[in-house]
Amino acid sequence: MSMDDKFRNKADDLKGKAKEAGGAVTGDEDLKNEGKAEQAGAAVKKGVEDVKDAASKVKDKLTGDK
Template sequence: MGIDDKAANKADELTGKAKEGLGRATDNERLESEGRADQSKSDIKQAAEKVKDAFKR
């Protein structure tokens, strides 16, 4: 996994956490669920990158 990919995935994850937290604080269910979706998307990308790295070895 390249450093750029790791940084982008981590940024997506942090953005998702921020959205989820802001959604909870403002009682905005749409923003909260959007944040959870962003985190899930980031987790899937990270898993895919790990699989790619495993096959490169």
């Protein structure tokens, strides 16, 4: 996972948390749910990037790279 991807995913997660908290404070369920969805999206992206990183490490071990 590149640093850019990590920062973007963390930013999406934090934005989602802020929306969820804002929705909770104001009683806006749509905003709260939108925040939860953004957090879930960030978690999925992180999971995909983690799998890519793991696959790359396995490939490097098998081929003797790095």
